Amino acid sequence: MSADNDLPKLLDDCVHCGFCLPTCPTYVLWGEEMDSPRGRIHLMAQHEEGAPLSGPMVEHFDRCLGCMACVTACPSGVQYDRLIEMTRAEVEREHPRPFQERVIREAIFRLFPYRRRLRALRGPLRAYQRTGLDRLVRRTGLLERLSPSLAAMERLAPPLGRAPRLPERVGARGGRRATVGMLTGCVQSEFFPGVNAATARVLALEGCDVVIPRAQGCCGALSLHAGREEEARAFARRTVATFEHVDVIVVNAAGCGSAMKEYEALLAADPAWSRRAAALAGRTRDLAEFLVELGPRAERHPLPVTLAYHDACHLSHAQGIRSQPRALLAAVPELKVREIADPEICCGSAGTYNLLQPEAAAELGERKAVNVDATGAELLVAANPGCSMQIATALRRRGTDIAVAHTAQVLDASLRGLGREALVKHGS
């Protein structure tokens, strides 16, 4: 890997000041140096100096959520995002995992990045939920005994409704202001189809021709963030080829957007793709980021709803997008936006983290749920499907049944004048 050559330099950027500690979710949980960014960098340096990749080392790398809060907090500009990605790739290459862990990981990475496989799962999952079998299984604790990861997966699955297919092109309403490509994502398109439909409508109502290529696949985010570099590169190449003919690619899932903005680094060593990857990365925009750049045109109808806005880590820390979604939401008449305490701390979802590290994820989910609860909001808004599932699950466990929506769905409800019932089932 050519990228590995600058590892020593990247490690050297850390001056050990400790400013990252209070924003690191695992340090907040356990208060241990090895489970802090500073400690993990120290472990990476030990490995770089020749210490073998030991079990304890890998354990601490695995426990990192990859939330990148430390990147935001670091005054010395340490690129922890790149460090942990390189390290994870190294772990995948060098470190043999126990059999059961390998099986779980393989299952995850053969399922989630593939929309068709997810779709095949929808039918049985819906039946499972509708027959009430889910409640029975949860009561018995059967899955928990079988595999905590499997149990986490089951708990997190959102209640499924119908999943209408989107057309390949949605025409702009009013004069056309832009033509944009839209990434539909894997989990987003199968488990949260309403979010994609809302995204397409909002873009169209704001004067965009929306191109939604059928051929699109996974962007590679899950693989990239888990150190499965080759897999990620393959997904990235396909995504580049699918979207490079449009001016802007709008992404409504924070994890996907952040991965696509990193394509340049991911494919840097591949001469045939590096320039194309860089060009695509430069044209990738998060939905909120794009809408603010574009400026509002469609009329905003009142939505008398009090919502809490949750910063998805891959939106706030990885892409630096905090003000844009808040600005969009605040511009909706009669809508109240409440802030969640400790916004920089991850909810524990973190891609596949809540499946692979279910205990730590549940603890973080609980902390986030307490803070969301304290806002007194009736609706939780997040821009990442993983966060929505994770926080909703944690809230349900606390006995709070909060409605969940994506920024796109709130805007969609406002633009179409649907009223609050579209977002909070219980009416006013």
Place this chain on the structure above:
Amino acid sequence: METELQALALRLEALLGPGQVITDPVRLRTYECDGLTNHRASPGIVVLPDTAEQIAAIVRECASEGVPYVARGSGTGLSGGALPRADGVLIVTSRMRRILEVDVANQRAVVEPGVINLDVTRAARPQGYYFAPDPSSQQICSVGGNVAENSGGAHCLKYGFTAHHVLACEVVTPDGELVELCADDPGYDLLGVFVGAEGTLGITTKITVRLTRVPETVETLLAAFDSIEAGGAAVSAIIAAGVVPAAIEMMDALSIEAAEAAVRCEYPPGAGAVLIVELDGPEPEVAAQFAEVERLCRDAGAFEIRIAAGEAERALIWKGRKSAFAAVGRISPAYIVQDGVIPRTSLPRVLARIDALSAESGVRVANVFHAGDGNLHPLVLFDDAEPGAEERAEAVSGAILDLCIEHGGSITGEHGVGVDKARYMPRMFTDTDLDTMQMVRCGFDPAGLCNPGKVFPTPRMCGEVPGVRKGPHPYEGKADIF
């Protein structure tokens, strides 16, 4: 020795539970240094206690085995005060982070030692109070560490150091007893002795801190000058006018460059120095004095003055200053954060000498300082990949301390002596002074197991308690300089 530690580790595990004792060498090494990385030692054992009783039990075990121990909070110290011992136990308080009580009516809060400094303020703020000591690392440094180091911060010019905000400490003494030291106790001020003892007299397990009322008004300005001299002149003029600002901070061009790179604080371009002046208090008083400060800055040659229009702008002004140490990592592969004190009036002369030192040696020095109380933080930059560079930087760094002493100052203002400056203590104190301090230490820790090797250049066992020597003190008659 190895087996002794192994046996001790087993007993500690029985005492604390398995998850709270670290013996794996790879994990241990992540604790090898605190915020100062040029001193490293991998601890023999790391323990993560939850309670004061556990700490007392750990200390008793160490005492009975004759094993040295060191307390550590968040590991952000800048003098190596929490440098572990390879042959000892590192007692980490980062899990003891409960705020036990916020008692606004009595203006106090009771916290565990691992509580983060800023979290005390966060807890008290809704009721109109805060914890005044504000080291630049306040977002992560622990209150226990603040007590050990008697930490200061930008606002100690007006509000004083940690010592002025600690009302009581529960302490595990080196013989493993749990005692309470109170500011109100009659007799010797043992709390005063304990705060700032750099962890050599015991380990604090519970701290009662004073809460300060949030001032009615805060005004902050940023003034840009062509040169450090002009900025220094403004500082002198402000103090001479009888204004006591909450803080006066200065940064030179190099540190501005670093802060800009790190946090985009957008200080005025082309400034040779910036001065941050903050006033707080009752609204009419602040308004009157603020106008005066502004005028004095202009008279001293400020070419641009920015006044923070609200909390967000104030935070941005401070962000540049508070991240300056770590931000220097952006412009230099390695650096030494120095901490020295000089009389305020010597500021221009000492800075000129530092400049000369830098020019002679070719070692770059960035300057950040609490200008109001003459506390300098020269940042000596070097490239650790370059052979001999660290030694040259060390030499410049030491020469700066000599300058401070020469001008009637001190080798540390707020970072402590730790392991890093122990060797400079004899430059400031006579043998008699040092022996007297040793006698105090022996009163608490006769076996010398509590954070040994810190503060004093030549560790002595208390069996050989030194006699008091005779001889003139080098600064006799000069105490009034401060």
